Every structure is written in C-alpha cells, then in structure tokens.
Amino acid sequence: MQQIIEVIKQAFGSIPFEQLLREFMLYSTKEPWFFTEFSFLFTFGIFLFFYALLFTQNSFRKIYLIAFSLFFYYKSSGPFLALFVFQIVVDFLFARKIENKEGTSKQIWLGVAILFSLSFLLYFKYPNFILENTNWLLLTHFEPVDLFLPIGISFYTFQSISYIVDVYRGEIRSSKSFLDYAFYMTFFPHLVAGPIVRAKDFLGQINSPENLDARRFKESLFRIVTGLIKKLLIADYLGKYVDMVFDNPALYTGGENLLGALAYSFQIYFDFSGYSDIAIGLAFLLGYRLKENFENPYGSTNVTEFWRKWHISLSTWLRDYVYIPLGGNRKGALNTYLFLLITMLVGGFWHGASWQFVCWGAAHGLALALHKAIHKHLPEGKWMDFLGGIFTFSFVTFCWIFFRARDFDTALLMLNQMAIATSETDFIGFWFSRNELAILLVALLSWTIIPGNWKRKAFELTFYVPSFFWFFFLLAALQLIIQFRDTLVQPFIYFQF
Amino acid sequence: MNRLYLVWASICFILACSALYLYSYIPSTYLLADQEIKKLFEIEKAAEQDAKIIEVAEIDTIPTYVIPADTAQMVYSAIPEPILPDSSVDDSTQHRILLIGDSEAGGMKNVLNDYCQSNGHKLVATVEWASATSLNFAKSDTISKIIKRYRPSFVFVLFGLNEVLAKDYVTRKTLAKGFHKRLSGIPYAWIGPTNWGYDYVVSDAFQAAADSAAFFSSKHLVLPKAVDGRHPSLPGYRIWMGNVANWLQESSRWKIRMMPPTRFGYPKKYKAIVLNAADYRGY
Numbered sequence: 093m094q095q096i097i098e099v100i101k102q103a104f105g106s107i108p109f110e111q112l113l114r115e116f117m118l119y120s121t122k123e124p125w126f127f128t129e130f131s132f133l134f135t136f137g138i139f140l141f142f143y144a145l146l147f148t149q150n151s152f153r154k155i156y157l158i159a160f161s162l163f164f165y166y167k168s169s170g171p172f173l174a175l176f177v178f179q180i181v182v183d184f185l186f187a188r189k190i191e192n193k194e195g196t197s198k199q200i201w202l203g204v205a206i207l208f209s210l211s212f213l214l215y216f217k218y219p220n221f222i223l224e225n226t227n228w229l230l231l232t233h234f235e236p237v238d239l240f241l242p243i244g245i246s247f248y249t250f251q252s253i254s255y256i257v258d259v260y261r262g263e264i265r266s267s268k269s270f271l272d273y274a275f276y277m278t279f280f281p282h283l284v285a286g287p288i289v290r291a292k293d294f295l296g297q298i299n300s301p302e303n304l305d306a307r308r309f310k311e312s313l314f315r316i317v318t319g320l321i322k323k324l325l326i327a328d329y330l331g332k333y334v335d336m337v338f339d340n341p342a343l344y345t346g347g348e349n350l351l352g353a354l355a356y357s358f359q360i361y362f363d364f365s366g367y368s369d370i371a372i373g374l375a376f377l378l379g380y381r382l383k384e385n386f387e388n389p390y391g392s393t394n395v396t397e398f399w400r401k402w403h404i405s406l407s408t409w410l411r412d413y414v415y416i417p418l419g420g421n422r423k424g425a426l427n428t429y430l431f432l433l434i435t436m437l438v439g440g441f442w443h444g445a446s447w448q449f450v451c452w453g454a455a456h457g458l459a460l461a462l463h464k465a466i467h468k469h470l471p472e473g474k475w476m477d478f479l480g481g482i483f484t485f486s487f488v489t490f491c492w493i494f495f496r497a498r499d500f501d502t503a504l505l506m507l508n509q510m511a512i513a514t515s516e517t518d519f520i521g522f523w524f525s526r527n528e529l530a531i532l533l534v535a536l537l538s539w540t541i542i543p544g545n546w547k548r549k550a551f552e553l554t555f556y557v558p559s560f561f562w563f564f565f566l567l568a569a570l571q572l573i574i575q576f577r578d579t580l581v582q583p584f585i586y587f588q589f
Numbered sequence: 590m591n592r593l594y595l596v597w598a599s600i601c602f603i604l605a606c607s608a609l610y611l612y613s614y615i616p617s618t619y620l621l622a623d624q625e626i627k628k629l630f631e632i633e634k635a636a637e638q639d640a641k642i643i644e645v646a647e648i649d650t651i652p653t654y655v656i657p658a659d660t661a662q663m664v665y666s667a668i669p670e671p672i673l674p675d676s677s678v679d680d681s682t683q684h685r686i687l688l689i690g691d692s693e694a695g696g697m698k699n700v701l702n703d704y705c706q707s708n709g710h711k712l713v714a715t716v717e718w719a720s721a722t723s724l725n726f727a728k729s730d731t732i733s734k735i736i737k738r739y740r741p742s743f744v745f746v747l748f749g750l751n752e753v754l755a756k757d758y759v760t761r762k763t764l765a766k767g768f769h770k771r772l773s774g775i776p777y778a779w780i781g782p783t784n785w786g787y788d789y790v791v792s793d794a795f796q797a798a799a800d801s802a803a804f805f806s807s808k809h810l811v812l813p814k815a816v817d818g819r820h821p822s823l824p825g826y827r828i829w830m831g832n833v834a835n836w837l838q839e840s841s842r843w844k845i846r847m848m849p850p851t852r853f854g855y856p857k858k859y860k861a862i863v864l865n866a867a868d869y870r871g872y
Contacts, residue, residue, distance in 0.1 A: 130606055130629060137602025144595035309594040313601070339869055340731070342862070377598055559597065567605040574609065574627050 124243065125167035126284070127370045128324055130570075132164075136374070143378065150299055154275050157378070161280035165244070168284055172242035175212065176278075182208060183252045184273045187259045187266040202260045206253055213249045216241050221445035244284035246442060248277060250409055255291040257413055264292045272298050281375040285367050287385040287405035294380070301379025308376060310555045313562050315373030317569040322366030324573045326532070330359040333529055338496055341506040347518020349509040351533065356496050357489040358536045361390065364403065388547070390488075390540035393480035394467065395459040398488060406442070410435050429461035436460060443495070448503065452495045459487060485540070666810045668831035671849050674838040678846050687739050688715040689732055690747035693782065695719065695863070696820050697747055700830045702857055707850035712859040714739045720866040722752045723795075727767030729871030735862065736773060743845060744775050749782030749791045750819070751866075758790040765798030776843035777803060780833055783821055784808040802842040805833055827853075 116131065125132050139160050146153045166173045186205035193201050216239055223234040255276075259266045267273040275298050282289050302308070337344050337352030344352065368385035375382045389402035399407045415435040421428045433454065440453020470476065497503035523530045557565070613630040620626065674680070686705055688694050695717035705712040716735055718725060726732060726748060736744070746768075755761055779799045781792040788808055796804040810832060812825035821829060834847040864871070 130609070133602055134606035134610075137599045137604075137606065140595060140599035140602065144592045144599060147592055147595065304592075304594040304598070306594065309598060313598065340864070377595075559594070563601045563604060566601050567608060570605055570609055571626065574629050575624075 119166055119170035124169070125164060127367070127374070128320065132167075133570075140377070147301070147379075151271070153301075154271050154298065157280075158271070158274050158278050161278035161283060164280040165278065165283055169243040172240075172245075175242060176248065179209065179212060179248070179252065180274055180277045181270075183256060183277075184267070184270055187256050187273075190256065190260050191266045198260065202256065205256045209249050209252050209256070212242075213245055215239075216245060218445045247286045247288055248283065250288050250406075250413075250442075251277065251290075254288070254409060254413060258291055264295065267291075267295060279375070279380070281371040281378070281380075282382060285371070286403075287368055287371065287382055288409050289382060289405070290409075293383060297380050302381070304377065304379065306559050307555060309559055310557070310562060312373045312377035313566060314551065314554060315369045315376065317566060319366045319369030319371075319373060320573060321569060322362040322369060324366075325576055326536075327359050327363035327366060329532070329576070330355045330362070330529075333526070334359050334496070338498070338502065338506070341502060341509050344509065345518040345521075346510045346512065346514030347516075347522060349506045350514060351519075351522055353489050353493050353506065353510075354533060355529070356492050357390070357485075358533070360492060360496075361386070388540070388544040390485055391481065391542075391544065392484050393477040394463050394484055395456065395487065396463050396467070398484055399456070399460065406439065410439050414438050425465070428464060432460045432464065433457035448494045448497065448500060451500075452491050455491050455494070481541075666812060666828050666832065668828050668849075669835055671831075672835045672839050674846050674848070675840075675844050678838060678844045680846055682845065684710040684743040684845060685739070685741045686710050686712045686743050686745060687736065687741035688712065688745040688747065689726075689735075690717065690745075690780075691721050691750055692717060692719045693750050693820060694745075694747045696815075696823075696826050697745075697830065698859070698861065699857065700823075700826045700853075701745060702859060703850040703853050703855050704830060704834060704847055706855040707852075708846045708848055710743075710845070713741060714860040714862060716862045716864065718748075718864040718866060718869075718871075720751055721748060721864070721871075722866070723748065723761055723764035723768060725866050725871045726771070727764040730771075731864075731871045732768070733771045733773070736771070736775065739860070741775060743843070744772060744777040746772075746777055746779040747782075749788075749795060753782055753784075753788045753791050755791055756789045758794050761791055761794035762797050765795045769798050776845075778833065778837055778841055778843070779804045781806045781808065783812055783825075783829070784810065800842055802840060805836050805841070807832075 116135075123129070127133075143153070143156065146156050162173060162177070165176060169176070183205065186201065186208065190198060190201045190205065219239065220236045223236055226232055227234055255264075255273075258264045267276070272295060276289070276291060276294050279289070279294075304312075334352055334356045337349060338356070341349050341352075365386040372382045372384070383405060385404050387401040387404065389398055392398035392401055415431055418431040418434060419427055420431065423431075434457070436453040436457030437450060438453070439456070440449040440451070443449045443452070470480075493506055494500075494503045497506065609629050612626075613628040615628075618625055618628075684705075686701070688698055688701055690697070694715060698712070698715040698717065701715075702712045704710075714735065716732070752761065779795060781795055781804065782788065784792075784807060792804075792806045792808050796806060807829065810829060812821040812828055814820070814825065815822040831849065834849065837845055837847045
C-alpha cells in the first residue's frame with residue numbers, strides 16, 4: 093500500500109500540471125487533435141461525465157456539446173475555427189432566405205449559396221492545381237501558393253451544400269433554431285473526416301437523443317475500440333510497408349510492388365472505416381445515430397455494388413446531388429454512362445487537386461458505366477459472384493495505385509515493375525522476410541470473404557459480456573495499441589534475381 | 590433515462606487513460622507472458638529523440654554561401670604519378686563495384702566507371718543520394734537492400750559534403766558506425782568529403798568509424814571547383830580519383846587494381862540510382 097501511495101505521489105508530483113493545462117488549451121500544429129490521441133480520449137471521458145449530468149436539460153446539453161465540438165475543431169485546425177463559424181452563420185441565413193423565396197430568385201439565391209460554400213473549398217484546395225495547369229497551358233510562370241487546408245473543409249462543405257439543396261427542394265424545412273443548425277454542423281464525431289451527415293437524417297434527432305442502455309453502451313464501446321485497433325494497429329502497421337514501396341518502387345521487385353498495392357488497399361480501408369467506426373461509436377454513446385459508412389466493400393461482386401458499400405455517405409451524396417440532378421438514368425443509356433463518368437470525376441476531384449485523382453475517378457466512372465451496360469448480359473451464380481469479387485477487388489486495388497502514388501511516373505513505374513519484374517520467388521522471399529506482414533495480409537484477405545452478417549453475429553456474442561468488464565476491454569485495447577504501435581516492419585530481404 | 594451507463598462510460602475512459610498515464614511514471618517495468626508491458630510515454634520519448642536527431646541533420650546541411658567562391662589563388666592538387674599495385678594485389682580479380690554516396694558520388698561515378706572498365710572491374714550500380722547526410726545512410730535500410738540486390742564484391746563510399754560544418758563528433762561517429770554495419774563485411778573504400786576549409790569533425794568521425802586503413806581522408810586535397818562553388822569540377826574529380834587510386838593500390842586495407850584509365854569516356858553500363866534526401870529521407 094505504501095508503495096502504491098509513493099508511486100502516485102511520485103507520478104502526480106512530477107506532472108507539470110500548469111504547463112500541461114497551457115498546452116492543452118492551445119492549438120499546436122505539431123499535435124492536432126484527433127480521435128486517436130490519448131489526450132482526446134481522456135478529455136472525452138471528462139466531457140462525457142458532465143454530458144450525463146446535462147443530458148435531460150435540452151438547451152444546456154446542446155450548448156455544451158456545441159462548445160466541446162468547437163473546442164475539438166479548434167484543437168484540430170486552430171484559427172480556421174473562425175472561418176468555420178462564419179460559414180455556419182452565413183449558410184444558416186442563406187437557407188432561411190431560400191425557403192422564403194419563389195421562382196427565379198429562389199434559384200439565384202441557391203446558386204449564390206452554393207458558390208459561397210464552394211468558394212472556400214476552391215480557395216484552399218485547388219489554387220495550386222489551377223496555377224500548375226495554367227502554367228502548363230499558357231506557358232506562364234505563376235509560383236505555387238503555400239496554403240494550409242483547413243481540416244474537414246471538404247466534408248463540412250458538402251454537408252452544408254446538402255442542407256441548402258434539401259431546403260431548396262423542399263425536402264426539409266430550414267432549421268428555425270440556429271442552435272440546432274450549429275449543432276448539426278459542428279457535431280464533433282463527424283466533423284473532421286465524416287461520415288458526411290445529411291440534415292434530413294440528423295436534425296430530427298437533435299432534441300431527442302436516445303437513451304444509453306446496456307446494449308447501446310456495449311455497442312458504442314465496441315465500435316470505438318475496433319475503430320482504434322483498425323486505425324492504429326492495422327492501418328498504421330500496413331502503412332509503414334506501403335510508404336517504403338510507394339516512395340521508391342524501383343528498389344522493390346514486381347512481387348513486392350504488387351503486395352505494396354495490396355497492403356495499401358487494406359490500409360486505406362482500415363484507416364477510413366476505423367475512423368468512421370470511432371465516429372459512429374462516439375455519436376452512439378452520446379445518443380445520436382450516424383449512418384454506416386462502409387459495409388464490407390471488398391466483398392463486393394461488382395463495381396456498382398462496391399460503390400454502394402464504400403464511403404457510403406460520399407457515394408450517396410454524389411448520387412443525390414450530382415448524378416440525379418444531371419439526369420440519372422432518365423435520359424437514355426448513353427447519357428446515363430456520361431453522367432456516371434461525370435459524377436465519379438467530381439468524386440475523384442473531391443478527394444484531391446491532382447490529375448491522379450481525376451484519373452482514379454475516371455477509371456471508376458468508366459467501370460460503373462461498363463457494368464451498367466453489360467450487367468444484364470452477364471451470367472449469374474455463385475461462381476460468377478466469386479470471379480466478380482476477385483475482379484472487382486483487383487480493379488479497385490489497381491486504381492488505388494494512382495490514388496496513392498506521388499505522381500503519375502511513380503504509379504507507372506510500379507505497374508512496370510509488376511509487369512516485368514515479378515516472379516514466384518518474390519513471394520517466397522516476402523514470406524520469409526516479412527512473415528508477420530504476410531500473415532496479416534492473408535488474414536485480411538480471408539476477412540473480406542466472410543459475409544458481413546456472419547461478422548455481425550460474431551460481434552454480438554461479445555454483448556453477453558457484462559457492462560462492468562468493458563472497462564477492462566477498453567484498457568486492454570489501449571494497452572495493445574501502445575504495445576504494438578511502434579513496432580517496425582521487418583526489414584526486407586531482396587531475393588536474388 | 591438511465592444516465593448510469595453514460596457515467597460508467599465516462600469513468601471507463603477516464604480510468605483507462607489515467608491508468609496508462611500513471612503506469613508511464615512507474616519506474617519499474619512489468620512483464621506479461623515474457624513480454625515487457627510498454628509505457629505510453631516511451632513512444633512519445635522515442636519520437637522526440639528521433640525528432641532531435643533529424644533536427645541535427647537538417648540544420649547542419651551546408652549552405653552554399655559559406656563555401657569560398659574565389660579560389661583563383663589556390664594551388665590545386667594534381668593527378669599524381671601512378672603507383673604500381675602492391676605485390677599483394679591479384680591482377681586477375683575482377684570486382685563487381687558499387688558506389689554509394691551523396692551528390693559528390695554523382696560527380697565521381699563516370700570517372701570511377703572509366704577506372705573500373707580500364708582495370709577489368711565492373712561498376713554495377715551507383716547510388717547518388719543528393720543532400721543526404723550520415724543520418725540518412727545510418728537510419729535507412731535502402732543501402733542494405735541495394736547491396737543485396739547488386740551483390741557487389743567491393744563498395745566505394747563517398748559522402749559527407751552535406752555535413753562538413755557539423756561539430757558534433759560523437760553523433761557523426763555514431764551515425765557513421767550505424768552506416769558501417771550496413772556494409773555487411775563487404776570490402777570497401779570509404780572516401781571522405783572534399784575539404785573547402787570547413788571540415789571540423791566529419792572526416793575524423795568517419796575515419797574512427799571505418800576499419801583501419803579503409804578510410805581515405807580527402808582533407809589534404811585542393812581541387813578545382815565546379816561553377817556551383819560547392820562540388821569539384823570534372824578535372825577536380827579526376828585529380829581526386831587519381832589520388833584515391835594510388836591509395837587503393839598501395840596502402841588501403843583491401844587493395845585492388847586501380848591503374849589510370851587508358852582513356853576517359855567508357856560506355857556507361859552501370860545502373861544509376863538517383864535519390865534526393867529532400868524527397869526521400871529513406872527511413
């Protein structure tokens with residue numbers, strides 16, 4: 093007992109509380125706040141305690157949550173908080189205005205509102221792309237500008253556009269309460285990396301959060317823990333190998349490049365879906381329901397199905413606000429293919445300002461159009477589903493190369509390495525030199541084959557564990573992350589050629 | 590409304606994080622199934638340590654303006670008279686040679702290629718890692734991979750220009766030793782960077798890290814400079830290589846045949862790998 097007291101004394105005595113508090117309150121560009129930070133998880137615990145006390149006080153609860161969300165954004169993006177708040181205020185006023193207008197003036201107000209929302213995204217995300225292409229086309233010499241992209245701007249811009257368009261279409265009433273609108277926009281679980289939440293799905297929940305019962309408590313914690321493990325253990329571990337291969341593909345054999353692309357496929361999935369899991373779990377704990385963002389996408393048997401299961405909030409946004417307004421499938425087969433292509437080009441461009449993303453979007457757009465054109469003529473059956481699954485996964489992985497590579501030359505170099513320098517010895521060498529990574533890749537590949545509902549049933553078994561034990565579950569998961577977080581990928585052994 | 594679960598959830602987060610923070614402050618370490626239970630701050634400390642080392646490497650990169658531009662009054666070294674190989678050198682040995690280094694290796698590669706081909710050796714590959722310092726060479730496993738791939742029987746090492754202003758002898762020596770391990774026992778010739786009058790500790794640190802008589806210090810050479818004021822000119826590289834060649838045949842640890850080439854401008858059959866530390870740190 094004496095020893096424990098000594099340890100606590102020593103621990104608390106050596107903690108510079110004043111300095112920690114100062115650092116905690118200030119934004120640091122080196123340590124922006126994300127769900128994966130331990131300081132966030134600790135602060136969230138404290139926040140949750142007072143949230144429980146205020147839960148039944150509707151207005152106080154909303155103000156408290158908005159304040160925490162704004163603090164969270166400040167810790168993630170610093171001074172861009174002011175821009176974010178400004179955008180929220182102006183979009184709220186625009187939506188009110190649009191609702192009260194009719195005919196042409198309504199359309200003009202809609203155009204102005206969308207342009208306003210997009211202007212920030214265009215200003216921060218695309219100037220260098222425009223300058224580079226202007227230089228290339230007109231032989232000018234504009235210097236690239238050095239701009240910091242506010243975190244989450246792509247997500248909240250699409251979110252505000254969806255709100256304004258839904259109000260314009262009359263699908264929802266504009267929010268009468270600024271507090272409710274601010275709550276919807278700032279709600280921290282979806283703020284910085286989605287899912288893109290639609291106002292019609294969320295505004296109705298704001299004033300009546302669901303109670304947290306035992307099952308909901310367990311499910312929330314389960315989502316948060318699995319999200320942390322997906323992101324910090326699996327995605328980050330794969331990322332070390334992926335970075336090495338994509339940084340310099342010429343140093344690796346074709347087989348290693350191929351496995352680098354495969355590893356990236358899983359890295360991006362576990363990174364994105366891990367983040368979404370945490371967001372959904374946090375929201376669920378607070379009494380709100382966010383829609384699923386991934387549904388076993390790598391188990392898809394064709395590209396159309398893949399886009400129904402991958403980054404669902406983005407793909408449905410693109411469907412509702414780009415594809416259908418363009419004409420959807422109502423204007424003939426050829427136009428449908430064209431609209432699919434345009435929609436995916438927008439999707440590609442949304443991901444980043446470079447021709448690689450445009451190319452990635454175009455490849456998916458063409459694949460969607462092709463599938464639309466031929467799917468009725470394809471034979472059906474389990475074997476076709478299996479082959480379709482392999483083809484779809486291979487195609488998606490192929491496209492990820494352009495998505496991840498530093499530039500076109502690097503992507504082409506990787507493909508070239510795969511085409512001309514692949515032999516079976518590469519894989520044997522990989523197995524012996526990086527067997528942990530190899531086992532992980534095999535396990536992840538097997539994971540994609542297991543149907544989603546099987547996984548769900550397996551997860552539900554954990555809900556029989558009493559609530560009390562979930563503390564140990566959380567503790568063990570966090571310690572597991574600390575244990576393996578800094579494990580280096582084993583050095584590669586090149587097989588002789 | 591059952592707020593009990595909300596409170597319990599908050600306690601779970603607070604307690605779990607507090608327990609992990611507190612464990613980080615406990616001096617002793619515990620084991621579980623023979624594995625050390627790691628502490629949260631260990632990761633942060635390791636990251637801070639890495640950041641410090643990287644900072645050292647970043648700040649000591651030599652700025653061009655400190656190198657004397659006017660060398661008109663300098664008396665340059667010259668290509669020395671060739672020395673015949675030591676009797677221990679086997680004339681028939683044909684080495685597979687790999688050149689590793691910074692931008693100076695990039696300047697040296699064609700001259701070395703001429704020497705190699707003229708002496709029956711094969712320059713298989715060159716690695717020109719511009720702006721790299723011993724930190725890159727020590728921490729990166731890129732060089733190990735290249736060695737495994739090209740299977741050289743002899744390695745030329747040439748870097749240090751980007752850190753000639755460094756004064757931290759111990760750090761440079763440690764990093765150089767780290768790089769030395771990557772050579773995996775293959776015979777090598779380690780050539781120190783050119784000296785523009787600013788080499789405080791680098792050559793000495795590298796010499797201490799290398800095997801005895803395996804390091805050629807270039808500090809005594811005065812070489813004509815290229816127009817960038819930083820690297821030797823082509824005649825400068827030829828003078829340099831001439832001196833290295835004599836040392837290789839006469840007094841280096843692993844002597845190899847390296848007589849002056851019968852002509853310059855042999856075909857370039859080697860694989861030239863060009864990296865830039867600004868884009869590719871290597872670790």
